[in-house]
Amino acid sequence: MVKSRLLALFYSLKEIFLGDVSLYASALTLRFLLVISSLLLFLGFLASFFPFLNQEKIMQVISQLTPTYGKVFINKLLKIYKHREIGSVFSFFISYFFLVSYAKAFAKAISLVLKEDIKLKETLLWVFIPVYLLGFSFFILVGSATLSLLQSFIPKSLSFALGLSKPLLFLPLIYLMYWFFLRNTLKPLRILETSMLFLVFLMLLNFVFGKFFIKLISLNPLYAVLGSLLSFLVWLELTFSFLLGAVVYAKKLR
Numbered sequence: 164m165v166k167s168r169l170l171a172l173f174y175s176l177k178e179i180f181l182g183d184v185s186l187y188a189s190a191l192t193l194r195f196l197l198v199i200s201s202l203l204l205f206l207g208f209l210a211s212f213f214p215f216l217n218q219e220k221i222m223q224v225i226s227q228l229t230p231t232y233g234k235v236f237i238n239k240l241l242k243i244y245k246h247r248e249i250g251s252v253f254s255f256f257i258s259y260f261f262l263v264s265y266a267k268a269f270a271k272a273i274s275l276v277l278k279e280d281i282k283l284k285e286t287l288l289w290v291f292i293p294v295y296l297l298g299f300s301f302f303i304l305v306g307s308a309t310l311s312l313l314q315s316f317i318p319k320s321l322s323f324a325l326g327l328s329k330p331l332l333f334l335p336l337i338y339l340m341y342w343f344f345l346r347n348t349l350k351p352l353r354i355l356e357t358s359m360l361f362l363v364f365l366m367l368l369n370f371v372f373g374k375f376f377i378k379l380i381s382l383n384p385l386y387a388v389l390g391s392l393l394s395f396l397v398w399l400e401l402t403f404s405f406l407l408g409a410v411v412y413a414k415k416l417r
Contacts, residue, residue, distance in 0.1 A: 171415035172360075178276075179408040187272040188403035194265045195399065201261045205254040262292050273344055276410050281344055291343060299336055306332040330366050337361055341410075349413055357413040364405035372398050 178184045266288055274281045307329075338358040345354055372394065 167416060171412045174415050175408045175412035178411045179404045184276065184404050184407045184411065187275060187407055188400050191268060191272055191403040192396065192400045194268045198261045198265050201254065201258040205251070205258045263289055266292055270344055272407055273410055276407050277348065277414050279348070281348070295339065302336060303332060330362060334358060334362055353413050353416065357409045360412055361406055361409040364409065365402065368398065368401055368405065
């Protein structure tokens with residue numbers, strides 16, 4: 164039992180770093196950047212409705228920091244914000260479309276990893292994405308608030324153990340994501356094992372990158388600024404690689 168899992172783990176790591184998993188992860192990274200861009204556009208329009216934000220003053224400050232030719236672009240943005248109602252609706256549907264498109268790409272990547280077709284109903288996919296995102300946000304918000312409240316009441320000797328339990332907040336969310344795509348392929352216990360493996364991968368990845376940034380900032384703050392975007396892209400691709408690598412692990416144990 165232990166030997167088969169160790170062999171499956173070795174095989175999944177081999178596929179992550181030497182196999183085709185990294186190629187699929189690169190494609191997912193590109194798709195995810197489109198999702199982030201569309202969400203930032205939607206949040207930008209949404210922020211324009213906040214009474215304590217004055218877009219014209221913000222744009223004036225930005226225009227003072229940009230070169231002369233940047234003022235033309237700023238003026239174009241101000242014209243767009245005058246039609247923020249239409250822009251908000253349009254950017255919402257664009258974000259929605261990119262999110263569903265990303266989910267389809269993720270399902271395709273899983274199909275390639277498993278070497279079998281993952282069939283998803285189109286209607287169910289369009290319903291699952293917003294429900295999952297709302298549930299994700301609510302669960303993380305309530306869970307983080309609960310842990311913070313508990314931390315203020317428990318003894319300091321137990322606060323460290325409570326801090327270690329914070330990553331477990333993501334386990335039900337990770338399980339639900341895997342379950343949606345793999346419910347017809349893997350048994351629930353195998354999906355749970357896959358989710359736990361990815362969570363361990365993610366914790367180790369965040370630990371390494373956290374140490375890397377601390378070292379980078381201590382050397383020179385400028386290095387952190389210049390390397391932040393590149394580091395984020397590397398972290399994102401490795402995250403998707405481990406996300407698919409956990410599926411490889413489950414496939415090897417079937």
